[in-house]
Amino acid sequence: MSGINVTEMLIFILLFAGVAVMGFMAARWKAGDTMDHLDEWGLGGRKFGAWITWFLVGGDLYTAYTFVAVPALMYGAGAIGFFALPYTVVLYPIVFLPVLRLWSVSRSHGYVTPADFVRGRYSSPTLALIVAVTGIVATMPYIALQLVGLEAVLRTMGINGAGFIGHLPLFIAFLVLALYTYQSGLRAPAMIAFVKDGLIYVVIIAAVIYLPSALGGWGSIFDAASAKFAATPSPADGTLLNSNNQLQYATLALGSALALFLYPHAATGILASRGRNVIKKNMIALPAYSFLLGLLALLGYVAIAAGVTPITNESTGKPDGNTLVPALFDSQFPNWFAGIAFAAIGIGALVPAAIMSIAAANLWTRNIYKEYIHKAATPKQEAKQAKWASLVVKFGAVAFILFIDPQFSIDLQLIGGVIILQTLPAVAIALYTRWLHSKALIAGWIVGMAWALYLLWTIPNPAIGKDHFGGSALTLSQLSILGWQPFAGSTVQIYVGIVALVANLLVALVVTLVVRVARIGDGRDATKGADYHADEGDPQLRAIAVH
Numbered sequence: 321m322s323g324i325n326v327t328e329m330l331i332f333i334l335l336f337a338g339v340a341v342m343g344f345m346a347a348r349w350k351a352g353d354t355m356d357h358l359d360e361w362g363l364g365g366r367k368f369g370a371w372i373t374w375f376l377v378g379g380d381l382y383t384a385y386t387f388v389a390v391p392a393l394m395y396g397a398g399a400i401g402f403f404a405l406p407y408t409v410v411l412y413p414i415v416f417l418p419v420l421r422l423w424s425v426s427r428s429h430g431y432v433t434p435a436d437f438v439r440g441r442y443s444s445p446t447l448a449l450i451v452a453v454t455g456i457v458a459t460m461p462y463i464a465l466q467l468v469g470l471e472a473v474l475r476t477m478g479i480n481g482a483g484f485i486g487h488l489p490l491f492i493a494f495l496v497l498a499l500y501t502y503q504s505g506l507r508a509p510a511m512i513a514f515v516k517d518g519l520i521y522v523v524i525i526a527a528v529i530y531l532p533s534a535l536g537g538w539g540s541i542f543d544a545a546s547a548k549f550a551a552t553p554s555p556a557d558g559t560l561l562n563s564n565n566q567l568q569y570a571t572l573a574l575g576s577a578l579a580l581f582l583y584p585h586a587a588t589g590i591l592a593s594r595g596r597n598v599i600k601k602n603m604i605a606l607p608a609y610s611f612l613l614g615l616l617a618l619l620g621y622v623a624i625a626a627g628v629t630p631i632t633n634e635s636t637g638k639p640d641g642n643t644l645v646p647a648l649f650d651s652q653f654p655n656w657f658a659g660i661a662f663a664a665i666g667i668g669a670l671v672p673a674a675i676m677s678i679a680a681a682n683l684w685t686r687n688i689y690k691e692y693i694h695k696a697a698t699p700k701q702e703a704k705q706a707k708w709a710s711l712v713v714k715f716g717a718v719a720f721i722l723f724i725d726p727q728f729s730i731d732l733q734l735i736g737g738v739i740i741l742q743t744l745p746a747v748a749i750a751l752y753t754r755w756l757h758s759k760a761l762i763a764g765w766i767v768g769m770a771w772a773l774y775l776l777w778t779i780p781n782p783a784i785g786k787d788h789f790g791g792s793a794l795t796l797s798q799l800s801i802l803g804w805q806p807f808a809g810s811t812v813q814i815y816v817g818i819v820a821l822v823a824n825l826l827v828a829l830v831v832t833l834v835v836r837v838a839r840i841g842d843g844r845d846a847t848k849g850a851d852y853h854a855d856e857g858d859p860q861l862r863a864i865a866v867h
Contacts, residue, residue, distance in 0.1 A: 332473070
């Protein structure tokens with residue numbers, strides 16, 4: 321770990337320490353009567369207004385994935401990496417109404433997780449368990465993606481050792497995160513999100529103004545990117561899409577948009593809001609982050625024009641593509657500004673990691689621990705269980721990152737998206753209709769999940785010598801339906817998540833028709849129509865932090 325940049329490291333440590341102090345102090349911010357309740361610890365008292373929600377949800381959704389993974393994909397694969405922009409453009413119109421209904425019904429019944437809603441909607445603990453476990457599993461690689469971003473920053477600053485010592489700073493950072501999250505719950509990332517977003521805006525505005533002028537303008541930058549991709553043998557690379565990856569681009573954008581608010585951490589940010597008007601304002605204002613995302617993505621091309629190459633990971637001996645943006649800042653800016661940029665990326669990793677671990681802990685506590693282990697658990701026992709579970713999730717994610725080596729860290733998020741998409745029929749569709757039978761939803765989930773995992777297993781990544789789980793882009797010629805290959809010979813690619821979701825929905829539809837004909841009953845619906853339209857101040861809302 322020789323060659324540590326002292327100036328960058330000092331600025332990084334000072335800013336990191338500052339947000340850690342804020343995290344511990346956040347327990348007293350907008351505090352309720354007690355932190356021994358999931359309403360308070362896990363949802364911040366359900367009283368965040370428009371500004372806090374905007375920073376919280378933005379800090380939750382625009383993460384190290386934004387700063388590190390998307391530019392790295394642009395650098396390595398070109399235009400396909402720009403899927404992240406249309407994905408966040410179409411996202412908010414799609415989810416505008418469903419998230420309002422989710423907030424209302426959850427606030428009426430005291431639901432803390434999407435699986436709580438499913439449990440009430442269908443009176444099916446099995447279906448709720450499936451949704452909870454899927455949410456936890458899908459969240460783990462998303463947390464791991466935040467670790468990838470943090471490690472990329474540390475590696476760029478010179479902390480690049482092999483073995484345990486090389487990962488020690490990462491463990492220390494996440495230990496601090498674990499402690500202040502344990503104490504302050506959701507209030508900690510909500511408060512820190514203000515600092516995180518402020519730093520990111522400063523860094524990106526400076527970067528998109530200064531770097532193009534220093535590198536000859538955007539024309540020169542795109543010329544350099546075109547020249548790089550023209551010299552590579554892969555037909556999938558390029559600054560323009562081609563006939564092979566256009567379908568993948570479209571299905572990837574749509575699938576990612578459908579998946580995002582199914583993630584438990586995204587739902588947590590929504591359920592922590594004070595009322596429907598707060599959510600409406602955020603669904604209108606959050607697309608402003610899409611502009612930022614587009615600028616960040618282009619840094620992948622800027623890195624090409626600047627001649628930046630990935631830093632070699634000394635523990636593996638391979639170039640780490642996730643270091644491209646940190647290395648770009650390191651080579652093009654003074655050390656003091658690079659230190660600020662690295663702090664922005666690092667804090668941008670810790671804020672969503674905290675929210676994700678809280679959301680996963682809520683799922684464990686409400687839908688596994690209370691449902692199957694300790695049915696009589698008090699609110700205080702639930703809160704204590706969630707606090708400990710949040711620690712386990714964080715360090716489980718640290719362990720997760722030690723055993724994977726994707727070419728593009730974005731694969732972590734995309735594979736997680738394939739998994740969480742399989743809960744769409746049970747959660748999103750159920751917000752509007754209960755026609756799909758609970759047993760059919762379980763059958764659809766089994767088929768969709770099994771096929772998704774099988775298809776992911778069949779996808780290789782020759783660039784890094786991986787035979788399995790090499791990405792989420794499936795070549796249509798590999799698509800086999802009970803031995804039938806409808807697209808044999810095709811080189812067109814498609815996002816696995818959409819393929820598996822279609823299978824899930826078809827099975828759920830067919831099984832529902834069968835059980836309806838057989839007159840097999842379904843569980844009782846604990847919700848009623850008015851619950852889906854309740855708003856702040858309505859008398860039917862359940863009191864906050866009561867058993």
